[in-house]
Amino acid sequence: MTKPDADQRWIDEDAGPVVRPYAVTGGRAKAKNYFNVVAILIATRSAPPADVAPEQAKLIMLCQRPLALAECAAHLGLPLGTVRVLLDGLIDRGLVRVNEPHQAANLPDDSVFEALINGLRAL
Amino acid sequence: MDYVHSDREGQMPLPTAVKILVAGGFGVGKTTMVGAVSESKPLQTEEVLTERGIGIDNTSGVEAKSTTTVAMDFGRITVSDDLVLYLFGTPGQDRFWFVWDELSFGALGAVVLADTRRLADCFPSIDYFERRGLPFVVAVNCFDNARRYGLEEVRRALDLDPDVPVMLCDARKRQSSKEVLIGLLEHVMKGRGLTRTPQPVGH
Numbered sequence: 001m002t003k004p005d006a007d008q009r010w011i012d013e014d015a016g017p018v019v020r021p022y023a024v025t026g027g028r029a030k031a032k033n034y035f036n037v038v039a040i041l042i043a044t045r046s047a048p049p050a051d052v053a054p055e056q057a058k059l060i061m062l063c064q065r066p067l068a069l070a071e072c073a074a075h076l077g078l079p080l081g082t083v084r085v086l087l088d089g090l091i092d093r094g095l096v097r098v099n100e101p102h103q104a105a106n107l108p109d110d111s112v113f114e115a116l117i118n119g120l121r122a123l
Numbered sequence: 124m125d126y127v128h129s130d131r132e133g134q135m136p137l138p139t140a141v142k143i144l145v146a147g148g149f150g151v152g153k154t155t156m157v158g159a160v161s162e163s164k165p166l167q168t169e170e171v172l173t174e175r176g177i178g179i180d181n182t183s184g185v186e187a188k189s190t191t192t193v194a195m196d197f198g199r200i201t202v203s204d205d206l207v208l209y210l211f212g213t214p215g216q217d218r219f220w221f222v223w224d225e226l227s228f229g230a231l232g233a234v235v236l237a238d239t240r241r242l243a244d245c246f247p248s249i250d251y252f253e254r255r256g257l258p259f260v261v262a263v264n265c266f267d268n269a270r271r272y273g274l275e276e277v278r279r280a281l282d283l284d285p286d287v288p289v290m291l292c293d294a295r296k297r298q299s300s301k302e303v304l305i306g307l308l309e310h311v312m313k314g315r316g317l318t319r320t321p322q323p324v325g326h
Contacts, residue, residue, distance in 0.1 A: 037168070068207070075166075102231075113308050113311065116206070123297065
């Protein structure tokens with residue numbers, strides 16, 4: 001991994017108005033967690049503490065209702081990897097709770113499949 | 124409404140998500156299908172990759188590495204208070220396997236959308252899911268002006284295992300896209316070997 005370098009160009013002009021990951025993660029490029037794109041997040045508090053970074057505060061406000069990691073990234077307009085870095089700090093402080101998705105192999109029976117099929121039929 | 128600064132731990136049971144992928148060649152209707160069944164317009168999320176992560180030759184030094192942004196469209200179907208289904212359209216084939224790995228992780232299964240005018244476009248998706256052991260179905264998106272092929276012709280042309288379901292669909296239609304997803308779920312359920320009897324659920 002390269003050292004964080006403020007002068008390094010992460011995204012070229014063609015990428016459009018994408019926030020440079022380093023700009024919102026305090027220079028950290030790599031998250032400690034590897035949450036699934038559909039891991040469900042929820043804030044444990046109804047308002048962010050004063051000392052979190054602005055993007056982390058936005059994440060806490062977004063997660064007042066359960067949202068998937070990918071939904072948070074989409075609403076914040078940040079890449080998934082950047083949101084994972086933001087999450088590290090929030091998880092460490094117990095400000096956000098995470099629920100990883102069901103894995104087919106670990107399901108004890110067909111009840112999730114049956115619920116999904118019935119749910120789709122009802123659409 | 125909420126207790127300001129209070130800890131909500133334990134107060135709100137979190138829903139659990141499941142994920143299904145929608146794959147296939149460029150322009151085959153992946154985002155169309157995601158949008159047809161999702162409860163709102165598909166969202167887009169991005170993964171930023173360095174060239175080293177993309178799996179193509181890069182002759183330049185590490186300090187000169189560039190980045191690529193890979194966009195993924197996805198939609199949501201809230202099944203109940205405790206179960207949410209997410210549908211992810213896979214990004215362009217061939218270059219972004221790193222992102223495919225990330226998306227496939229924890230996925231229940233995949234829909235491979237095929238266009239009979241460009242059947243070969245879905246080979247990389249089929250190869251990928253076969254190698255990864257992720258159950259999938261092939262859904263032939265019936266474009267208005269495309270010649271209709273029989274399902275058996277498509278199965279032969281794609282050299283599919285006999286147990287892989289092949290179906291026709293119209294990715295623009297909610298009803299049709301729903302049927303494809305239900306077909307996939309039934310296929311995945313059957314493959315788990317846990318079904319009491321292979322009967323469709325509900326009616």
